[in-house]
Amino acid sequence: MHFDHVCAGAGWPLRIATLSGLMALAQGAAAQTSPALPEVTVRSTLVESPLEYSPASVTIVDGERVRDRQWQVNLSESLSTTPGLLLQNRQNYAQDLQLSIRGHGARSTFGVRGVQVFVDGIPATMPDGQGQTNNIDLQSVERIEVLRGPYSTLYGNASGGVINAYTERGEGRPRIDSSFAVGSNGQKRLGLKAQGEQSGVGYVVSASRYLTDGWRAQSAADKNMFNARLDTNPGDSGHLMLVANYVDVDALDPGGVTPADWQANARAVAQGPIDYNMRKSMRQTQVGLSYDHRVDASNALRLMVYAGQRHITQYQSTPRAAQAPATSAGGVIDLGRDYGGMDLRWAHDTRLADSPFSLVAGLAVNVVEEDRQGYNNFLGSALGVKGALRRDERNTLNNADPYLQASWSFAPRWRLDAGLRWSNVKFESRDHYIAPGNGDGSGDTRYRRWLPMLSLQHQISAATQVYASAGGGTETPTFNEISYRPGGLPGLNFGLQPATSRSLELGLRQRLDGDALRGHWSAALFHTDTENEIVTADNTGGRATYRNAGRTRRQGAELGTQLQLARQWQLSGALTLLDAKLRDGFCNAAGTSCVSAGKRIAGTARTQAALGLDWRPHSDWRLGADWRHVSAIAANDSNSIEAPSYNVLGLSASHTRQWGAWKLNAFARLDNVTDKKYVGSVIVNEGNGRFYEAAPGRQWMAGISLGYQF
Template identity: 70%
Template sequence: MHPPHIPSFALRPLAAACLLLPLLAQAQGAPQQAAVLQAVTVRSTLAQSPVEQTPASVSVLDGEQLRDRQWQVNLSESLGGTPGLLLQNRQNYAQDLQLSIRGHGARSTFGVRGIQVFVDGIPATMPDGQGQTNHIDLSSLERIEVLRGPYSALYGNASGGVIQAWTERGQGRPSVQGSFALGSNGQKRLGLKAQGEAGGVGYVVSASRFLTDGWRVHSAADKNQLNLRLDTQPREDTQLTLVANHTAIDAQDAGGLTPAEWRADPRATAAGPLQFNMRKTMRQTQAGLTWERRLDGASAVRATLYAGTRAITQYQSIPVAAQKAPTSAGGVIDLGRDYGGLDLRWAHNAEPQDGEVGLIAGLAASVVREDRQGYNNHLGDVLGVQGTLRRDERNTLSNLDPYAQASWAFAPRWRLDAGVRYSRVRFESRDHYIAPGNGDDSGDARYRRLLPVLSLQHAWDARTQFYASVGGGLETPTFNEISYRPGGLAGLNFGLRPATSTSAEVGVRQRLAGDGLLRGDWSAALFHTRTQDEIVPAENAGGRTSYQNAGRTRRQGLELAGTLQLARAWQLQGALTLLDATLREGFCDAKGNCVPAGRRIAGTARRQAWLALDWRPDSQWRAGVEWRHLGSIAANDSNSVLTPSYGVLAASAGHTLQRGAWKLDTFARIDNLTDRQYVGSVIVNESNGRYFEGAPGRQWMLGLSLTHQF
């Protein structure tokens, strides 16, 4: 594993910080009433374990932390401090957040790609690796875990990283909470949540509505969510959990701007989105049931079944002239999708002690059936309406993946973990739109690969752990990428190969929990990934985009994260990511435009940093400031366009008043205090050069919640 190319001026302070933290932990000072550090159990690895004993880079974020002084609408609000994770709010609710982990998923122009997302055990990533996050209900979350590195390969296809979200469990006395927040650009959020336990059934029901006029022209949105969780124990050794979720979004789409247009007016919208009234409606409903049973003191089984439906109608601003090509799919997408699946798992002694072996075996399967139609986005001279049918197909995606893991505590303070997953993904398309110049695009494709993971960890002492891991990875083409062949040929793009990778990581994690000057925790990780057959655009012609394999790429870097309790009332958190993501081999597209080796992978930034200082003098008052820095992002493969780097500052304060069974919580927040103009997200390789989506200037918000406990 070659060390990442990181400037020495950046490494010196980081290395000093890594050395000083454990020394400071041993320093003796005046006794302080520091907050007690809570034990944290990681669930994203197959074998659940305390975070200090997890052989992987993982960040755990508590639900209360995610909600505190936030809108509770987007993951980007509170996950910006997660090392290795680049998460940008597009200020465009017709598109999902731009999300990548260690450079995986950075090339995605819509949705989430290359990363596995789960909500209450239900995959939000389809078998082809395309997913979304806009149905995650932040107001009822218990926690989110972000898993990075080789270990994530145990989740199969598109596992450049894993994001897992869990709804909190209802327990204790019943309570009802109402909340309201408002802010800049007509933003308003209404929320209602009930939770508790009655008759042996724990319940959480959460409903919310978010409205915004949009910061940019033509970016208004209306988002509605309903989330439910029920828990019960029919027997002492058995647990049943039912989850259900519904999300409805109606949003205008402002599209992107060229760099010149953005510099002239970052709030502007190009003519196309206005003329064609670019917009999107989305409706999704899903439910899942998990059954868990302890067989004896050392073994347990778990089964999860889920099903859902998703409907999308999206109007694009494709010019009328471009839709005249016989191969054009039009400018309106009409998609209906039904999906379902299961995950069966058996575990024996999953947390082995010295000399013991833990075993886990399971089977994950899912199937997606979608009806996809495309229509012209005009009728005669009337633009922005559904016109003539141009695409009609029935697609089926499926996967069937057995997996297993063994953990062996072969010596005191040493543990070896080995895992494997056999990932099998199948595509099938039946084309029902066959016209002159537009042939039959029906076809089938299958991908399969064995994904091994091996990790070794050593507990230096009760608070310090070192680990090293290596694993394989697979990223199949998504259905959109395999749908068309270069040159306008009919049929699926069978020549497009999946991207395969080998990843390695070494890391250290330490808990500072003594009686010394500082309390908290910190972690550091060096990572290196080599990928073969990276998938990139090949041709954009006749209203169709086809893809090809680009050859070898490399992603390597350094992650640092830490939390320090400086005094009784003060807490400092920080995270730093340095990433070198480059092409190791050049490539040329179908038109002969070539990108040489050494160029940065589009959509990636070489550095990002986050600092937050929080003040909590008592149980009533809290306040904080946070700073976020992001280096320039490559907007296209040639790296001819880069976003400006930036740093933004935010401040917030809150107060909690408890009177008997009533609790009133109020807060205020200001984002982008210095009114900095910066690019909020990038539309990678946008064919018209409109790469930039501007971020808002200074923004304010006020909110309150009122809770009554019965």
Template identity: 50%
Template structure:
């Protein structure tokens, strides 16, 4: 499945990643390959080889910094996942991903309520990662910032077996194996392709109480049923056990960024297990018609111990300091694509229906027990919460593409997004009353783009679209002031975006520019965060204005230069701070300027080397703009050697240094943290080495 849905309505879940000879980055489609140059939207594509090149292969933050408009930061906290936002949407998330839809091989890594996570993405298996910035896709719903679509490798002949290992600072180990291959060329009945990958990662962690271990497995098996249809089975499993070091005050960060005082006191930690499977059926009905159906199901279980003091939990309505979640999710997305002519104009129609459902059992326990008159913290105590939550959505959609003239094209579509939430409270004891309730949200989501080709190598476009973002189950779960019940006062956020852009190819360089403005009503923002628990509220109005520039060049066959710059002015247009008026303040968690530059010498074999520089301007940590994470610039170096021997073997030995100049900086912030513990420190200078060995069965 591809995310360039504005510009390729022919897209279906049968994505076969192709690489055009003249384009190093492409947007994939069922029948047609649309280059990044020809896409009338802000789209960036990072291929899998780039993701794995001299990299630990642990986090998306390692290689996505070169995408303009994408702010992705490693918290150094595997209990909370990466902090990821697109054009500032998602910056409020204290864990997981909000405001951005994430897909892996067509299976959402974002739940129906809009909460996503990246921990199940296997970098070893990635073929490409496409990032669409802005709400310009009607084939995806419940997101304002955009879409991140991950496509994994489809096995081909000849079969290849690969083993790799990485060792880095802070006792970090990653060991992986991968097998890919196929029988036949994939066009005949009975042809099979496969990709199987597994890895294990362990680390002591940069900070105290931040050790983690992660086991990840991913499999993709395709079977050609006949010349017109194919069936693909997708399996994924992840198992994470991680300590949670928590945030620090500014004084604590500057005094000792590695400390984790509350974490050690309460033994804060989180365990997550997720297993999912998907089945995709693709059929070419005729020369002009395609059908695609994707069905999937999964289960995710989470247990989290928080640093909430004993005293608040003595309140009979308090839900406790231990969270146990069991989630079962499933869905189906079916779509039909037709290509033809209408009034002598070439046109493509894609129509479909997307259904997702999520069933959650949520329990809360005290995070302490009393033994012989002594209170032991960090232990699961008495039950304080027990509820069953359901959320589901049903979204029909229609997307069209019109080739009006040789140079002018129009893409337009609409989606009607409906989301329902229902909660049944099963913990009704004494003063803890019945907190059951339900809510529903509905919104029309139109999008359109107009592209004009000034030449074969230069396109300009303008686009407009509407985004829709509901509160997640976790955001509905708590009310400010430790009040009981669900936060049904939260309303969905609606954003309207207009954008103009230009893309041109000069020699072997692709230059892109996008200018946009997004106005949002009822934006969901963090209200207060304390003890690992965050409450949320609606800000009446916000505005984002920005410029995104990028250049990707290959000045020589073995050389590559990549640069990106983002300016994003994100502000409150109304008061979101109560008595302290913060109209005009910057929205916290969002950098106003981001810069990236990389230079690589990377021949297919032999010696290679590269360097990267990342710049991040200061980030406000609270709505009042009284706490700030300072500006920083960090650099990295990598070098290695690739050796092919006996034709079948390839050995790649490499090393890298990150934060080369040992800068002291904040890696991410916890927005509106109630105890001023906003800061999650980044490590100083750190090192890593890796070895990759592959064997091809010629």
């Protein structure tokens, strides 16, 4: 691989030197005995294994770290030191976080694209690959696992990476925890959680509310969450888990601004979102049930079933004139979804050639029934109100994917993992809005592909492992991407084909178990070639259409570490170098504008780095500093616009006191300490040139949590 373009002008040698220097300093830290490292098991791989023997790149963030001195609202708060993950907080609760892994999902203008998201084993990603993260309750999460590389392909369609969130399991005596935090721009958060175990039933019940006036105009939000988990063991060989989740969001949408407007005023908002009162409301209710049964010493079964409802009403700032054509879907989206599915899995442990052999076979089925209506966003002279019906369709998405993985420790210190999944996604649309100039857009299509994975591991020593893996992936268009045909033609764009990819990875992972230095670090080289990349064909009048381009390539390197330095110090760090480019050029739908080969894939950054340092001078005190660097991000396919690179620093502190059964924790944060002006996220290929969503300047927050153990 050639990383010349990744590194050019990015100042990465200094950042590597900084990270290496801190690691070297760590090894020379005070030789006080650190607490023993707990063994961590990776759950995101079908055959679970200790972290140091995982056949893939995995980062695990525990729930305590997710909540410690944080708002507990966004994943961006606690996953910044995850290698390969670009996670941008848009400061816009009408849209989800901008999230990509190794460049997969970078083109998404809203929601999560190209990355699979799961919560307690339940997919938060629909069969078409469109997902969201706003139903993850960080107040009750036990851990978050971020899986990268070829192994992700076993999760099926659009799995350029995987994020798995797991809720805590209730155990022990009952406990109640409450929290309250306030901060800049009218931010407030209230939280309440009860957990424990009673008569063999473990429970965790969590509720929270978050309010903000927003840093920019037209960005206020109100988010309410409820999450519950119940666990019990019916019999000696079974485990039953019930989870329920509800999320309710009402948020204004400030949209993006042009680079010139951002330069003149970072808090600027375009006139359109204000005139049309751009906003979004979302309600989702979901329940899931999983049952694990140990048949005998060699066989186990697992069944997970889930169902949910989701309703979205979104008012866009599409100009009235752009809604004049008969094929326009208007400027208001009214979307209702009923969804559900199941995952049935069998695990078998035996021996092959007198060596341990594990086999997992399963079937994942998911169904989405969607009623989608579109309306004008005006009524007479009134703007930002629901007007005439312009779209009415019934859409169905489903997939039925069988999968298989085998793991064989065929020789001392050697292990081979192989897997295969049959991705089978079907789209169907029935058009109920037929008018002059807007014919019947009904249709259906199906995408099928075998997705293989192979990984070979070698244990160099008891603490050091090297592995190599390869896989083939697919990424179908989403319903949003086939919603409009180029040239203003009626109907859905069923001619859009899935992108297919081939990935390679070489990784090294080491566990450190010294007296003064404990933890682990990992490094990986990765390379992905993709054909039929899905790119923007046109973006006018608030409507984006898509087409297939030629070949793209994503390659780079990752370094990550989590270290315990004696008893007082903790260090975490991540470095990502990414070279994501078009290998073939392409033109827009009209052929009037072309992008040449060699351009960087829009939405990607060449370099990312993050460091977090925590100091505990006393068991009651915790002080921290975190630093993040992101290099310039290409805002459009031609790379003519880039969001500037930035470095931001955060400081935090907390103090804990215990009085018998009561525990009080007071905490505070100061983010963007130097009041850096920077672009928090980029709206890729925005048709009006409004690419930038500004990040806030210096921000503060302070809060308390109070817990009682019965």
